[in-house]
Amino acid sequence: MTMETETQSQKAFHVDVGNLLAVNPFHSFPSLPASRDELVKECLQEGTKLVQAVADSLFNLPSTEDVDGPLVKLPPPTTKLPREKHLPKPKPLTKWEEFAKKKGIQKRKKEKVVWDEQTGTWKRRFGYDRVNDDKDIPIIEAKMTDEPGVDPFAKRQDDKKKRVEKQEKNRLQNLKQAAKIGALPSHVQLAATALPITGTQAPPKKVTKDELGNVAGMAATSTASGGKFDRKLPGEKPAKKQGKHRKFLPVVEGSGIGSREKEQTESVLNKLISKHSHEILNVGKAVTMYNVKKEKKSRNKRNQEGKSSSATNKLKPKKQLQKKTGKKGPVSSKKGKAK
């Protein structure tokens, strides 16, 4: 093997034992070998040389004996490759930890079981059957500061609930702070439960299924071709057309139907020029209208004649005859105002 390496002008392969990698940057094919087999053979030869070079360094490393065989500790790899994930950021200190650091408070190791004065036994610090549990207290003595109607047991429970809520809030704040930096612990995720309330202070309206179905159609109308050629998702129904449904006549007329266009223009012209006016005019309606108008006119004339002479006289005697009730007043004034 050594003879072959000496024939090479420069032996220096780049060997990276940490990756079991060897690179020969000096080899080149001046002319491609004629057959595939020769090419493969030459590649394998060169490959063998490189692998031998790596093995030289590898087997000379200090090894320890193991059950399966000699174990070697590999040196760290020299070829730098990009990471797959970002570098983990160090956790920021929580508010309590900062306070403790400032004050110099040390962490104390806590015992698993604690002596419970109430029952006189050893109990665990938290969880089922714990020390200082609320349900173990038989009597709470009343103090001067207590209000009369307050249940002290319920008050204890409320206080505990408040403390727990406060602790949860603080925990959330600490996690939010960590999330801001990007150093959230791997098993925790923060999820938003609702969007922020802005402006009108009203919660966002929930969109119904039908409305959602129409939204795509509405958006499509703003495209150049009115959404006609948009690619549809599987299962999407065609958009419902809004507004009037117009029907247009075909450009090329079919034979045997007659000219529809001619009919259309004829009807329009007839309405305008009124060729057969008896078809256009509704005589009965015209007569009623005339009669109603005439009657209105005659009524007006009569009212006007009667109004000026007896308007005030009508009002006064009527008031005297009727009983004194509040409602009658406006009624009588209405009668006087008749047209």
Place this chain on the structure above:
Amino acid sequence: MHLYTLQTLRFCSSAIMMRIKTPKNGRVRRELEKRAPKLVETGKKTLILQGTKTSGTLNGVLSEIYHLKKGGAVRFTRKNDNIRPFESGGETSLEFFSLKTDCSLFVYGSHSKKRPNNLVIGRMYDHHVYDLVEVGVENFKSIESFNYDKKMAPRVGSKPFIAFVGEGFENVDELKHLKEVLLDLLRGEVVENINLAGVDRAYVCTAISSNKVYLTHCALRLKKSGTVVPRMELVEVGPSMDLVVRRHRLPNEGLRKEAMRTAKDQPKKKIKNVSSDAIEGTIGKIYIPDQKVGDVALPNKAKGVKRERREAKKKEANERASKKQKEESE
């Protein structure tokens, strides 16, 4: 995988109401911790998938790559027509799969008239596409077509030797990039200790021309030689193929710098009382406290000490004798 308990918080003071989701299961928790970013990274998982159309050879290539990387690879067999690696919008699906399967390497195979037997090998950083290399596969020979002694076959998951031959890998940009990507793909797990009896495979990549690479997978035979180092013999076993580099996309500078950062690159904390000099190297200062000569325990037992002990013994003996006398008298 999605078993979380909800701890809902109802505080209207914060504009966005948030809740903390933590896993209820130990198994889920351990899985999440495995996927968290680590200081020193061990191995990248590979995602193998295909596009709208594949050819027979391409199917063979993809399945054999999957066999070679059995422990750390995920194979998708359905067609994905919305993945277009070199287009701006066509990578979202890839990134989604990478996020869900926690794979940072992907091999995407597709076949078309313009690009026959196309393989796109890509890497991800933080589940976003980092770089891509597109190669065409020619002259593919599968594992079945090789005849060899089955006893020598390399075992699954063993760490391979990798050899790159050719000046093209230094001079040509595309081949340099391909070399880096192939190293990442073929490397396997990064381990500290390796069992010398377990090395049994090698990958050989030769640069045939400025855009063609011949890649083959061989089994190793260790033969006895005079020294500790055995003589290596390569026997072709596995798939062999010609890779023709078509397109490639390098990462942009800022992303590359960020991805190449290691823990050692972080600013070193200043160690107290240590300074370095150009001439003398590292210098350390040691502060020795004042010796208290009087209080130190003497190493050799001085005569005076011995005498004291003798006298003390005498005293004791006398006292005992006097006690006995008293008792006897009583």
